[in-house]
Amino acid sequence: MRPVPLRSTSPLILGAHLSIAGGLHKALLRAADLGCNALQIFTHSPVQWRVKPLIPEEIARFRETRASLGSIAVASHAGYLINLASPERALRERSIRMMIRELERCEALGVALLVFHPGAHMGGGEARGLRRVASSLRKIHASTAGFEVKTVVENTAGQGSNLGWRFEQIAHIIDLAGDASRLRVCFDTAHAFAAGYDLRNRGLYEEMWRQVEGLIGLKNIAIFHLNDATAVCGSLVDRHAHIGQGQIGQRPFGWILRDGRFARVMKVIETPKQAGMDRKNLALLRRLTRSPAIRGA
Ligand SMILES: [Zn+2]
Ligand SMILES: [Zn+2]
Numbered sequence: 001m002r003p004v005p006l007r008s009t010s011p012l013i014l015g016a017h018l019s020i021a022g023g024l025h026k027a028l029l030r031a032a033d034l035g036c037n038a039l040q041i042f043t044h045s046p047v048q049w050r051v052k053p054l055i056p057e058e059i060a061r062f063r064e065t066r067a068s069l070g071s072i073a074v075a076s077h078a079g080y081l082i083n084l085a086s087p088e089r090a091l092r093e094r095s096i097r098m099m100i101r102e103l104e105r106c107e108a109l110g111v112a113l114l115v116f117h118p119g120a121h122m123g124g125g126e127a128r129g130l131r132r133v134a135s136s137l138r139k140i141h142a143s144t145a146g147f148e149v150k151t152v153v154e155n156t157a158g159q160g161s162n163l164g165w166r167f168e169q170i171a172h173i174i175d176l177a178g179d180a181s182r183l184r185v186c187f188d189t190a191h192a193f194a195a196g197y198d199l200r201n202r203g204l205y206e207e208m209w210r211q212v213e214g215l216i217g218l219k220n221i222a223i224f225h226l227n228d229a230t231a232v233c234g235s236l237v238d239r240h241a242h243i244g245q246g247q248i249g250q251r252p253f254g255w256i257l258r259d260g261r262f263a264r265v266m267k268v269i270e271t272p273k274q275a276g277m278d279r280k281n282l283a284l285l286r287r288l289t290r291s292p293a294i295r296g297a
Contacts, residue, residue, distance in 0.1 A: 012257070012289050013073050013266040015039045016278050024058055024109065025065040031072060034278055038073040038266040040115070040223075043105045046079040049094065051101055059108050066110070073266040074109075075152070075223050078102045078116035084136035085119030085129040085163055092136060095119070099140045099151075106149040113222055113266075115152045115186045118164035118173060129163050134176030141182045152222055154186035157194035157238035165195035165236070171215035184222035187212075188270075189229070189248060189256070190241070196234035199252040209261075224267040226253055226285060242271050243281045254288035 015038030018030045024043065031039040044051045066072060079102070082095040099116065106114050121129025137151065153173060158165030164173070174183050189199065198204045212218060228246030231237035244250040256262060269281050 011037075012286070013038045013264065014282065014285060014289075015073070015266070015268045016282065017041070017077065017268055017270045018278075024062045028062070028065045028069060028072065028074075032069050034282060036282065037071060038075075038268055040075045040077055040268045040270070041111075042079065043076050043102065043109065043111075044079070046077070047081065048079070049081055049098065051098075051105075054105055054108055062109050074111045075113035075115055075266065075268070076102065076106050076109075076111045078114055080117075082116060083119040083122075084116075084133045085121050085124070086132070087122055087124035087128070092132060096136050096139050099136070100143050103140065103144045103147055103149055103151065107144075107147050111149060113150050113152045113184065113186075115154050115223060117154055117156055117162065118169070120161040121163060122161055126163065126169070129161070130169055130172050131176060133163065133173050134178075137173070137177040137183070138179075141177070141179050147182075150184045150222060151182055152184045152186045154225070155188055155191050155195065157191040158236040159194075159238045165191065167212050167215045174216065174220075183220075185216055185220050186223045186225060187221050188225035188227060189252065190225070190227035190246070191238060193229045193233050193248050194231060194235050194237055194239075196236075198233045199255075200233075200249060202255070205252060205255060218261050221262065221265055224256060224262065224265060225270050226256070226267050227270050228253075240271055242274075242277055243269065243284050250284070250288060253285060257285060257289040 015031055015036035017040040018027045020027045020041050027041045082098050084095050086092045102114055118133045153170050156162045156164045164170050197208045228241040228243050228248045230239040230241045230246050232247055271281050
């Protein structure tokens with residue numbers, strides 16, 4: 001493994017998951033207002049199956065606004081109802097159709113990444129669940145051949161029967177899904193911590209990346225979700241906290257931000273939406289990127 005440079009000279013690609021209330025392009029304006037050059041959005045309500053098709057004016061407005069703001073990396077997060085691992089065939093097929101629609105929306109908008117959760121096996125068992133996710137992805141990719149947008153598997157907290165909390169599982173999905181050129185990985189700090197990866201310890205932090213490198217390849221991490229975690233390491237509880245205000249603490253965020261291996265990877269926060277807190281969390285992350293000196297970070 002290459003030695004880790006202490007500080008990176010590359011520009012930081014940092015932003016937040018932001019609301020599309022008032023129109024998709026409004027999320028871009030909100031990002032610009034926060035001084036962000038990265039953004040994650042839902043392209044529709046994430047808790048509904050019904051999705052209104054995008055109209056050409058919406059697409060044009062999004063693309064024009066984006067062009068007017070200069071360089072801004074944009075990812076989309078898929079809806080929460082999708083479960084590609086479901087043992088129920090009807091739900092699985094509905095999920096596949098929804099994922100195809102999500103990818104079509106990203107492609108139309110010029111969004112490079114669609115982040116999704118692998119799904120929950122719902123009692124069907126881990127091995128079968130992982131196979132179902134992979135075979136669903138094969139169908140999704142066959143229906144969207146030639147698309148530029150990458151399908152990005154997010155690591156999960158492992159709550160309930162959710163799959164993808166161990167990196168072995170994510171590697172298995174990618175192997176079985178066939179076309180690796182269509183797939184990338186999203187690393188969520190709160191989920192990894194909840195799943196039992198104790199990033200607070202520098203040795204374990206490095207050990208985790210050695211594992212990820214061996215299983216997935218660090219170059220396949222396309223996006224970070226930077227979130228602190230409310231519950232203890234290994235709790236399998238998915239609850240995000242403000243940066244530095246949860247169990248993870250500030251230091252590991254500084255390590256990731258200053259880790260030269262990830263300098264060009266976009267990073268977004270998905271911290272609780274409380275007044276003024278996005279700005280505060282982003283300011284803290286920018287400070288941690290610049291200086292390892294604050295509070296022993
Ligand atoms: Zn997610
Ligand atoms: Zn996340």
